[in-house]
Amino acid sequence: MTQDQEQAYELIVTNSEFSKFLRDEKGNPFLSEIFGIYPAKLSDIKNTTLKALSKIYKIEMYNFAMNLATIGLVNLTSQKVIEVLHYKDSQPDIPLSLKNLALEIAGNAPEVITALGSPPLTKSALMASTKTALNRTRCERSRHLCVAPTFIKNDKALWTIVDLTDLNIAGIRWTNVGLTGPAIITERKLQDDHVTDKFCDANSSIVRDGWKLNFQLTSSDGLEIQQVTFNGKPVLKSVKLVDWHVRYSNTDGFGYSDAVGCPVFSQAAVLANQPPKVSTINNALGKGFLLEQTYFNQDWPKPCNYNYVQKYEFYSDGRFRLSAASIGRGCGNDGTYTPIFRIAFDNTKNISNYQNGNWQAWDKEQWTLQSNNTSYYKDRFQFKIETQGAAYYMEPSRGQFPDGGRGDFAYTYVTKAKTAEGENNLITIGPCCNIDYHQGPEKFIEPNPEKLIKNDDFVVWYAPQLKNDDRVGHEYCWAESVLVNGRYEAKSYPCFAGPMFTPIKTE
Amino acid sequence: MKKIIFVILFLFSISSSDAQSIRSDQDCLRHPSFPKKFGFDSQTAMLSTAEIHDRGLTLIDPASPQKKSYKHPTWRLAGSLGGMTFDEKGTVYTFPAPHVELTFNPPTAQNILYKVNPENGIMSQWINLPINAKAFDQNVFGILGITFSCFSKSIYVSSVMGSSRTKELGKIYQLNAETGAILNTIENFDGFGLATASLNNKWLLFLGNARTSDLYSVPLNDQGAFIGKPKRIFSLIGLGPRGDDKIKKIIIKEQGLQITGFEFNFNLSATWELQQTFYQIPLNKLHMN
Numbered sequence: 084m085t086q087d088q089e090q091a092y093e094l095i096v097t098n099s100e101f102s103k104f105l106r107d108e109k110g111n112p113f114l115s116e117i118f119g120i121y122p123a124k125l126s127d128i129k130n131t132t133l134k135a136l137s138k139i140y141k142i143e144m145y146n147f148a149m150n151l152a153t154i155g156l157v158n159l160t161s162q163k164v165i166e167v168l169h170y171k172d173s174q175p176d177i178p179l180s181l182k183n184l185a186l187e188i189a190g191n192a193p194e195v196i197t198a199l200g201s202p203p204l205t206k207s208a209l210m211a212s213t214k215t216a217l218n219r220t221r222c223e224r225s226r227h228l229c230v231a232p233t234f235i236k237n238d239k240a241l242w243t244i245v246d247l248t249d250l251n252i253a254g255i256r257w258t259n260v261g262l263t264g265p266a267i268i269t270e271r272k273l274q275d276d277h278v279t280d281k282f283c284d285a286n287s288s289i290v291r292d293g294w295k296l297n298f299q300l301t302s303s304d305g306l307e308i309q310q311v312t313f314n315g316k317p318v319l320k321s322v323k324l325v326d327w328h329v330r331y332s333n334t335d336g337f338g339y340s341d342a343v344g345c346p347v348f349s350q351a352a353v354l355a356n357q358p359p360k361v362s363t364i365n366n367a368l369g370k371g372f373l374l375e376q377t378y379f380n381q382d383w384p385k386p387c388n389y390n391y392v393q394k395y396e397f398y399s400d401g402r403f404r405l406s407a408a409s410i411g412r413g414c415g416n417d418g419t420y421t422p423i424f425r426i427a428f429d430n431t432k433n434i435s436n437y438q439n440g441n442w443q444a445w446d447k448e449q450w451t452l453q454s455n456n457t458s459y460y461k462d463r464f465q466f467k468i469e470t471q472g473a474a475y476y477m478e479p480s481r482g483q484f485p486d487g488g489r490g491d492f493a494y495t496y497v498t499k500a501k502t503a504e505g506e507n508n509l510i511t512i513g514p515c516c517n518i519d520y521h522q523g524p525e526k527f528i529e530p531n532p533e534k535l536i537k538n539d540d541f542v543v544w545y546a547p548q549l550k551n552d553d554r555v556g557h558e559y560c561w562a563e564s565v566l567v568n569g570r571y572e573a574k575s576y577p578c579f580a581g582p583m584f585t586p587i588k589t590e
Numbered sequence: 591m592k593k594i595i596f597v598i599l600f601l602f603s604i605s606s607s608d609a610q611s612i613r614s615d616q617d618c619l620r621h622p623s624f625p626k627k628f629g630f631d632s633q634t635a636m637l638s639t640a641e642i643h644d645r646g647l648t649l650i651d652p653a654s655p656q657k658k659s660y661k662h663p664t665w666r667l668a669g670s671l672g673g674m675t676f677d678e679k680g681t682v683y684t685f686p687a688p689h690v691e692l693t694f695n696p697p698t699a700q701n702i703l704y705k706v707n708p709e710n711g712i713m714s715q716w717i718n719l720p721i722n723a724k725a726f727d728q729n730v731f732g733i734l735g736i737t738f739s740c741f742s743k744s745i746y747v748s749s750v751m752g753s754s755r756t757k758e759l760g761k762i763y764q765l766n767a768e769t770g771a772i773l774n775t776i777e778n779f780d781g782f783g784l785a786t787a788s789l790n791n792k793w794l795l796f797l798g799n800a801r802t803s804d805l806y807s808v809p810l811n812d813q814g815a816f817i818g819k820p821k822r823i824f825s826l827i828g829l830g831p832r833g834d835d836k837i838k839k840i841i842i843k844e845q846g847l848q849i850t851g852f853e854f855n856f857n858l859s860a861t862w863e864l865q866q867t868f869y870q871i872p873l874n875k876l877h878m879n
Binding site: 172221223267269271272275279302337339340341342345346347348349350351352353354380381387388389508510511513514515 | 642643690691692693696697726727728729730754755827828831832833834855856857858859860865
């Protein structure tokens with residue numbers, strides 16, 4: 084720093100208004116950085132007399148936790164602070180050190196190297212056709228400080244959004260280089276376009292651990308799996324998550340029916356912003372793989388914003404589990420979440436409910452509630468589902484699965500399979516706030532439940548009830564922002580629910 | 591809690607060389623008289639379509655000690671509502687728009703205009719605009735904008751019914767305000783916020799586009815009919831905190847337009863914190879030629 088810059092810094096750093104947002108209400112420091120100290124431009128100075136007579140310096144500071152810019156003006160002649168202003172959701176021009184850091188992150192990102200075919204920066208002499216520009220861009224979802232190094236190669240530009248708050252890559256995209264340059268590239272557009280192109284407009288498939296299945300993001304029924312087979316034998320026609328009902332007990336009738344699904348041009352209210360993930364399972368429950376999809380609202384975990392997870396676990400012995408979780412935070416600590424699963428087996432024959440020590444076949448459409456009085460076969464299984472080629476026990480969660488779930492308390496409905504009753508994308512299946520079995524699927528049963536004739540295809544609807552909790556040490560279906568290393572991070576307490584299905588031969 | 595960000599992008603300053611004059615076309619509008627009938631102070635009462643705990647229309651008085659509110663039994667008829675406009679008698683015109691869910695806003699009912707009687711407050715269906723859609727997976731919206739034109743005694747309505755990610759099939763309607771008859775349409779345009787005005791003594795309709803951040807205008811003849819197709823005259827692209835807001839509302843001010851930019855991507859929203867920003871656009875930033 085020059086002597087003038089040092090003087091300016093000394094003057095401003097002791098100013099109480101300039102330091103106003105350096106710490107939270109508990110005194111914990113936010114990550115803040117002075118981005119620039121330089122002579123003020125004439126346009127920065129309101130007082131015309133000062134313009135002529137004084138040496139005025141401008142100091143720009145950025146608060147990474149609050150996404151806040153603080154701008155100060157000091158008069159070195161009079162040794163006074165002239166003005167301090169704070170700008171929410173704003174960022175000053177980034178300093179050279181952060182520009183270099185952004186280029187380094189971008190240049191070493193595997194996705195950038197793969198896209199360009201080789202590292203773009205370190206061997207610039209060998210990459211004569213590649214130039215770099217650093218564009219400002221928006222991380223409007225995360226509200227982080229982001230820039231976009233853009234690598235021009237031939238007639239195309241690779242935009243790389245670098246998140247300088249989390250120090251990672253938010254996304255990349257090729258664009259054509261026109262006379263006026265590409266349209267605005269933002270974090271949200273990159274995420275939404277990728278998810279839409281690859282997973283809403285197209286089917287994907289997995290072949291692994293004896294399983295074969297297709298999956299696709301729907302307009303409002305979450306991530307649907309279809310044509311699921313195990314060791315070549317059909318298992319499931321389709322499984323999807325048609326709604327999340329959220330009701331708040333302190334305000335009568337207050338709540339929402341949230342649909343989850345594609346991020347744009349969809350019926351979803353809580354949106355998939357990341358692609359589905361596939362990972363390996365190797366834990367106490369066995370070996371296999373996990374297919375997982377998350378959905379979120381942009382300002383989560385702020386109040387009245389939602390975040391959901393949907394999981395499909397497939398084990399190498401033929402078991403599978405369908406589950407979902409709320410990660411809060413919702414509009415209050417008196418919320419009950421009810422995800423509605425639609426589960427269609429392939430070629431169903433019979434379904435039986437375990438009661439009083441026996442399997443009772445269901446011969447008509449009906450529902451039941453999993454309660455403290457529910458009987459379980461072998462202390463685990465509530466239902467037995469027989470298909471043309473196999474049979475499965477259905478095991479609801481009572482807190483036995485290693486995901487923190489505390490029990491499903493689920494309504495299970497069985498309805499005759501009909502195209503008009505959920506085979507296609509379902510709009511909101513029912514109102515948010517009923518406290519009984521009226522969660523939506525009952526409308527396919529009432530008022531005249533149909534008989535389930537042997538070999539009739541039927542559908543199982545599964546609707547757990549998850550009560551949230553914000554008490555310290557008991558948090559459930561909850562999330563909060565915590566300050567970590569001066570930046571806010573979400574601390575989440577998911578409430579997972581969903582049944583495991585066990586092939587009867589391997590029970 | 592709604593958060594609204596105000597962004598004054600450009601100061602309202604026009605040099606003499608590019609002087610233009612703009613005049614609002616809403617001087618004849620009157621407020622309804624029913625708030626008084628329901629015990630509200632007509633000076634401070636407001637009609638709201640965005641109350642977090644209840645759908646439909648709500649009469650509120652933010653100035654009253656307990657934030658007094660009232661809901662007529664007919665005001666939930668259309669589910670969640672979008673915007674509204676008045677006419678010269680105080681009739682309220684409004685339309686359904688799904689917010690969080692479709693329970694009370696089925697897609698097939700999103701092209702219906704509703705009317706609220708200015709004296710007794712009774713809300714009823716007024717006009718069913720055509721439903722030119724077969725599937726609603728990609729678009730559950732219908733009407734997105736409405737404005738009353740004093741000079742032509744017309745109501746202009748924008749509807750995106752039938753549009754999808756790849757097809758822009760929305761329409762702009764000019765309706766006879768007395769009968770509701772469709773007088774004119776603009777096809778294949780997904781309109782959002784609308785406003786009529788006189789610019790340099792010529793009538794025109796400003797239109798926001800629901801798919802892009804662009805502002806359009808189309809000239810109107812003396813009867814308020816469209817002359818030609820909408821022309822792009824400004825864009826919010828790159829402006830504001832999101833950079834790609836859509837133009838939800840347009841208000842004519844003395845020296846320019848006040849635009850409400852809104853995050854809209856043809857999906858629902860589970861949060862009530864509206865992602866919107868106000869933009870002040872001076873006339874000399876509009877590409878009218």
